[in-house]
Amino acid sequence: MAIVNATDQTFAAETNEGVVLVDFWAPWCGPCKMIAPVLEELDSEIAGKAKIVKVDVDENQETAGKFGVMSIPTLIVLKDGEAVDKVVGFQPKEALAELLAKHA
Incomplete structure (x- = not known):
């Protein structure tokens, strides 16, 4: 299963069932860039057990605000x-x- 990029509009549909790891990130964030390949590896290992969804906090402030994201990366x-x-x-x-x- 591939990592999904969610927006404020698609977030609920992407995360409403099962176990989902949400990565709140931004393109300018150094640690976010470091964790991206880790999430890619993890995704292949957890296929079928959980889903990984990424949310760009700059473009999707409503969703980030809903979860109280103050610093990134935040993984929920x-x-x-x-x-x-x-x-x-x-x-x-x-x-x-x-x-x-x-x-799980």
Whole structure:
């Protein structure tokens, strides 16, 4: 399953069922660029168990505001559309895998 880029308009439809890891990011953010390949690797390992959705905070301020995103990258785990966990800053792949496993 490929990583999905969601907008304010498509966010609810992309995240309303199952376990979803949402990456709030921006193109100018250094740590966001560092975590992108980690998320790509993780996506191939969790295929079928969880979904990864990216939200550009500059272009989708409504969604970022709804989740209280103050710094990026912020990664929020949603389960059936409800936020169940949150981490801020760069995380290694193993930490993100554990985070998702707790809610799978």
